[in-house]
Amino acid sequence: MRETLALISQHEELLYFIVLSIFVGIEVIGGVPTILHTPLMSGANAIHGVVIVGAIFVMLNADPSNYMALILGFLAVLLGTLNVVGGFVVTDRMLEMFKKKK
Amino acid sequence: MGGQVLGIFYLIASVTFIIGLKLMGNAKTARNGNLIGAAGMILAILGTLFLHHGQVNPVIYILIFLAILIGTIIGWTTAKKVQMTKMPELVSMFNGMGGACAALISLIEFNHQALSAESISKGTLVSIMAGLVIGSVSFSGSIIAFLKLNGTMKNPIRLPSYNVINTIILSLLLLFAGYMVFTGGSLILAYALFASALFYGIMFVIPIGGADMPVVISLLNSFTGLAAAFGGFLYHNKVMLTGGILVGSAGTLLTLIMCKAMNRPLSNVIFGAFGASTTAETSTETKGNIKDIAVADLAVLMNYSKKIVIVPGYGLAVAQAQHVIHELEILLEERGVEVKYAIHPVAGRMPGHMNVLLAEANVDYGKLVEMDEINPEFESTDVVLVVGANDVVNPAAKNNPSSPIYGMPILEVDKAKNIIVNKRSMNAGYAGIENDLFYDPKTSMFFGDAKKALTELVAEIKTL
Numbered sequence: 154m155r156e157t158l159a160l161i162s163q164h165e166e167l168l169y170f171i172v173l174s175i176f177v178g179i180e181v182i183g184g185v186p187t188i189l190h191t192p193l194m195s196g197a198n199a200i201h202g203v204v205i206v207g208a209i210f211v212m213l214n215a216d217p218s219n220y221m222a223l224i225l226g227f228l229a230v231l232l233g234t235l236n237v238v239g240g241f242v243v244t245d246r247m248l249e250m251f252k253k254k255k
Numbered sequence: 256m257g258g259q260v261l262g263i264f265y266l267i268a269s270v271t272f273i274i275g276l277k278l279m280g281n282a283k284t285a286r287n288g289n290l291i292g293a294a295g296m297i298l299a300i301l302g303t304l305f306l307h308h309g310q311v312n313p314v315i316y317i318l319i320f321l322a323i324l325i326g327t328i329i330g331w332t333t334a335k336k337v338q339m340t341k342m343p344e345l346v347s348m349f350n351g352m353g354g355a356c357a358a359l360i361s362l363i364e365f366n367h368q369a370l371s372a373e374s375i376s377k378g379t380l381v382s383i384m385a386g387l388v389i390g391s392v393s394f395s396g397s398i399i400a401f402l403k404l405n406g407t408m409k410n411p412i413r414l415p416s417y418n419v420i421n422t423i424i425l426s427l428l429l430l431f432a433g434y435m436v437f438t439g440g441s442l443i444l445a446y447a448l449f450a451s452a453l454f455y456g457i458m459f460v461i462p463i464g465g466a467d468m469p470v471v472i473s474l475l476n477s478f479t480g481l482a483a484a485f486g487g488f489l490y491h492n493k494v495m496l497t498g499g500i501l502v503g504s505a506g507t508l509l510t511l512i513m514c515k516a517m518n519r520p521l522s523n524v525i526f527g528a529f530g531a532s533t534t535a536e537t538s539t540e541t542k543g544n545i546k547d548i549a550v551a552d553l554a555v556l557m558n559y560s561k562k563i564v565i566v567p568g569y570g571l572a573v574a575q576a577q578h579v580i581h582e583l584e585i586l587l588e589e590r591g592v593e594v595k596y597a598i599h600p601v602a603g604r605m606p607g608h609m610n611v612l613l614a615e616a617n618v619d620y621g622k623l624v625e626m627d628e629i630n631p632e633f634e635s636t637d638v639v640l641v642v643g644a645n646d647v648v649n650p651a652a653k654n655n656p657s658s659p660i661y662g663m664p665i666l667e668v669d670k671a672k673n674i675i676v677n678k679r680s681m682n683a684g685y686a687g688i689e690n691d692l693f694y695d696p697k698t699s700m701f702f703g704d705a706k707k708a709l710t711e712l713v714a715e716i717k718t719l
Contacts, residue, residue, distance in 0.1 A: 160378050167488070167496075174497055177273055178504030185280040187516060187625070188598070190509065190606035191469075195346045196279045196289050197506055198476050200272050201353050203296060203498030204483035207360045209303045210490055212319050215363070217312040219370075222363050227322050229359035234326025236353035237300075241293040242334035243345055248279075248286040250339075250614035 192247045199240025205233030257306040262493070264302035269497035271295025276505060299494045339615045340572045343605050344404035347397045347472045350479055354393030357482035358449060361387035364489060365445045375439060382489040384432045387445070388452045390482035393475045395456030400468050400475065403460070413462045418526050421458050428455050459525075466646075467524045469605040470513050474521075477506025516600040518652075518663040545681070548699035550708075553675060554715035560637035560673075562593045564629065566666055567613065570643015570678065572603050574705035577616040580642065583713050584618065590716075596622050597629040597639075597666050599647035626666055633670040641668060641676045641692075643705050649690045658688060674698040677708055 161168065185193055208229035215222045271291050278288025304319065330349075337345050361383045368375045368383075375383075402408040414420055428451050434440070435448060463471055484499025486492070514521045548556075557563060565584070571577060584594045596613065603609040610623055624632075633639065641648055644666075651658035652665045668674055674697050681693070692698055701708060 156377060164378070167491070170493075170496065171484075171500055174500035175504040178276075178501040179508050181273060181276045181501070182280065182505040182508050182512075185509075185512070186282070187600040188607040188610040188623075189280060189282060189285060190513060191343070191346075191608050191611060192285060192289075193276075193279050194469075194473050194476060194506070194509060194605070195342075196285075196292065197276065197480070197502045197509070198346055198350050198353070199289075200276070200292055200296070200498050201476070201480040201483045201502040202349075203268075203272075203299060203495050204353055204357045204360070204479070204486055206299055206303045206492060206495055207483070207486040207490060208356050209300065209319060210307075210492070211360050211363050211367075212315055213303075213307050213309075213311050214367070215315060216367075217314055219366075222366060223315070223318060225359050225363050227318050229356045229363070230319055230322035231326045232352040232359070233356040234323050235330040236349050236356060237296055238327045238330035239334045239345070239349040239352075240330075241289060241296070242331055243337070243342060243349070244289045245286065245293075246334065247339075247342065247611050248289055250611055251282050251285065251620070 192244055192251075195240065195244040195247060199237060199244055202233060202237035202240050205230065205237055208233045257308050261302045261306040264298050264306070265492070265494035268295035268299035268302075268494045271298075272498050272501055276501060338575075339612055340575060341405070342611070343469065343472065343608065344401045347400045347404060347468075347475075350472065350476050351394045351397030351401065353479045354390045354397060354475070354482060357386050357390030357479065357486055358394060358452070359390075360486050361390065361489075362445060362449060365440075366442060369439075369442055377436060379489060380436045380439065382485045384435050384448070386482050386485040386489065387449060388428065388432050389478050389485065391449055391452035392456035392459065393478040393482060395453040396460040396475050396478075397456075397472070399457055399460040400472050403465050404468050408461075417458075417462045421455075421462075424451075424455050424458055428452060463524065469601075470510055470517075470521070470524050472605075473506060473510040473513055477503050477510060480504075480506055513601075513606055516606055516664075518660075543694040543696075545693055546699050548675065548701055550701075550711050550715050553699075553701060554712060554719060556673065556675075557587060557592070557638055557640075557712075558590055558716055558719050560592055562595075562636050563587060563638045563640060564595050564597050564633065564636045564668075564671065566597045566599075566602075566639060566641040566644050566648060566668060567609055568599075568602055568642060568644020568647060570645075571705050572608070572612055572643070574643065574707075576642065576705035576709055577612045577618075579706055579709040579713065581613070581616040581618050583709055583716075584622070586713060586716055594622070595624050595629065595632075597626065597668075598623050599626050599644070599666050600664075602644060602647060626664060630667050633667050636671040638673045638675060639668040639671040641674065642709070643677065645678070645690055646688070648692055649688070650692055650695075651688065651690070655691075660688065668692070669695055669697070672697065675701050677701045677703065677705055679704055 212226040275288045275292030278284040365383050480499045480502030487495030587594050648666050648668045650669050652660045652663040
């Protein structure tokens with residue numbers, strides 16, 4: 154119990170940050186027309202590709218002699234890139250079609 | 256210095272994510288929103304790469320660049336080449352990649368921390384285990400969703416009392432993760448947790464039917480966001496936190512909105528097998544007769560109508576008939592017929608999917624009419640042409656309280672003077688329920704693959 158409390162007070166700022174971000178996320182999506190659900194989902198999908206930043210960070214701090222870490226890290230960066238690039242490009246393709254006729 | 260600049264980069268990237276998502280909520284600004292988000296992402300990635308302080312072995316840089324290069328090439332080409340009808344499964348695939356990335360980060364970080372002499376703090380362990388479990392579930396779940404959408408895995412596989420089994424597996428998984436946090440675990444156990452989470456992801460998605468996949472993908476999408484956020488927690492990395500949490504909360508809300516459009520609670524999607532309990536009772540009712548119509552008769556009927564409403568559905572997407580339908584529309588307009596499209600919120604495979612498909616075929620945006628606007632117009636409509644749609648026009652949703660789709664808002668096509676339904680066969684729709692519309696005296700069935708049947712119809716009308 155004490156440990157949990159300590160953990161919470163230690164990260165108080167972070168928790169504020171998290172709670173506010175949650176509200177921003179909800180607020181930002183509110184009132185979206187149904188026709189935009191698919192592109193929006195796809196766009197959000199691309200944004201969580203930000204996880205690639207963690208993958209790069211892990212790689213930069215990896216021990217060059219730890220092959221297992223290097224292999225997994227390489228894979229992580231590769232998969233993260235796929236998520237980011239594929240996500241943004243496919244969203245752009247969807248939205249391009251909406252624009253053409255407007 | 257570098258670190259402070261990086262902090263600013265991350266701040267800018269976070270703001271672009273928020274603005275990007277906001278702009279994506281409006282058809283006019285959506286494309287710019289996506290591009291703004293992408294620009295922020297590039298900034299965050301470049302900053303992380305080049306503003307890193309501390310010595311880094313050149314081999315590592317080479318490996319990172321190689322991975323980014325390969326990922327960019329594959330991601331770019333698949334995203335550019337994929338057919339618009341196959342888009343939902345691609346989104347699912349990319350989502351799975353992000354989940355796997357988060358899980359791998361956790362594995363490496365656990366390995367890294369376990370090797371160092373200091374004991375790992377509980378906060379770190381919680382972030383690592385949460386990232387590992389959520390990322391893995393999202394990965395394997397997305398792969399199953401992908402297989403279901405591309406047709407490799409057609410029918411939902413339901414073990415007897417799968418809900419109980421899945422709940423037990425989930426509880427065990429959480430206990431396992433909790434055990435890891437409290438004891439510190441070992442590397443082998445971490446791999447075992449990874450494998451268990453992958454297994455749960457498969458079990459989670461496998462019983463859910465294809466029609467509900469969009470909701471599942473949206474849910475897994477928010478899971479990956481959450482996994483990314485835990486990664487941010489682990490490294491106190493603000494941009495991962497904002498990006499991850501934004502997608503986590505926005506994705507959850509989007510999932511709920513989608514469920515609402517289908518008038519089903521999320522719990523029903525996850526735990527309830529669609530139609531399984533009610534098919535038996537509805538099939539015993541007497542149905543009346545089915546009437547079908549020949550191409551020539553249909554051509555005459557349509558040619559001399561004043562107003563036609565087309566209801567495109569999933570079958571149209573499967574048959575790739577969006578271009579033919581546009582041709583039909585142009586032809587009829589030339590003959591002085593008023594043609595509109597009625598778009599149900601969940602037409603196609605995902606909300607809004609049908610709009611994208613028809614936009615691809617150059618259908619005028621203004622002709623796509625949403626459900627609430629078109630419903631009052633059906634009474635003055637001469638012919639409704641339903642192409643490959645089923646559940647969204649099923650009158651049972653309005654007048655049969657025992658139907659599993661009762662309460663779902665539908666397109667009220669049964670008010671039109673003539674109803675033409677194009678279907679490949681009399682099989683039930685995705686939801687697996689009978690459709691009384693087909694037995695309506697005003698309804699004629701126009702059997703055949705949408706693309707083939709419509710091509711014939713167009714040719715026939717041209718001869719008139």
